[in-house]
Amino acid sequence: MSDNFDRFKKCAVDVLSVDEAQVVPDATFESLDADSLDLVELVMALEEEFDVNVEEEELEGVNTIQAAFDLVTSKL
């Protein structure tokens, strides 16, 4: 679990250009200044990192780090 979150965090730091400390479960993408394009970019990076496939419509309502993490790890 924590190992996966570290991998997730690394992707988020790379793609969103934020500090590691900002990538906490409660953080919203809005609070990280991430727009819809950032979210798509992040998901693409996560798909590569975790070797999963996320459909466009699954991103609806994914507003927080926790939600994105859950979405990706539910596919492992």
Next chain:
Amino acid sequence: MSDRVVLVTGGNRGIGHAIATRLAAAGHQVAITSRSGKADDADGLLVVKADVTDPDSVDAAVSEVEAKLGNVEVLVSNAGITKDGLILRMSDDEFTAVVDANLTGSFRVAKRVSKGMMRGRWGRMIFISSISGLGGQPGQANYSASKAGLIGMARTFAKEFSSRGITANVVCPGPIVTDMLMELSDEQRAAFERAVPIGRLGQPDEIAAAVEFLASESAGYITGTVLPIDGGLSMG
């Protein structure tokens, strides 16, 4: 002007070659694609093999450019084909083949390079359309449709990527002296010359000059625009 990594698809001849040559002379690092992977007169240009109808080929070509020159910062999407024929004699295959090469092919390349542009927070996409896409042209239902399609597509790239410092513009050449134009009959060419207010055919470098500007820092406030370069042919 700072030098940029430029990719010109179909840069082995005609308008694409003139654009590649001009941008290289301006100090940019320029790669061109051709279907054969070869090009004459390619001094100072990186020539990569690409078939824009094949996504894997596009990916491999862009990866090669990235490895050798860096992320593509300026895309000149120029590769195109014609399969002319009057509508009543045009097969579905002739129609879709041209749309696949000219429009979908352009989408494949632009989508592939957009990732690097997003990361770099800077990019210039210049799509080479045609006045046939604005006004239609007998015998070119397929080509005209593909070139008109580029306009809506480019404007969508312009809107989706505007927050990332990426602009997308369309240039519509009129009758330019290229091999493609020479495939027209003498009669068709003469008709063009008569119809052009400026009274002559255009030169490939006259397209390249505008592309050089659209690729520059100075053009940063221009996006989603459609620029005919046609001696006045499509006015009004």
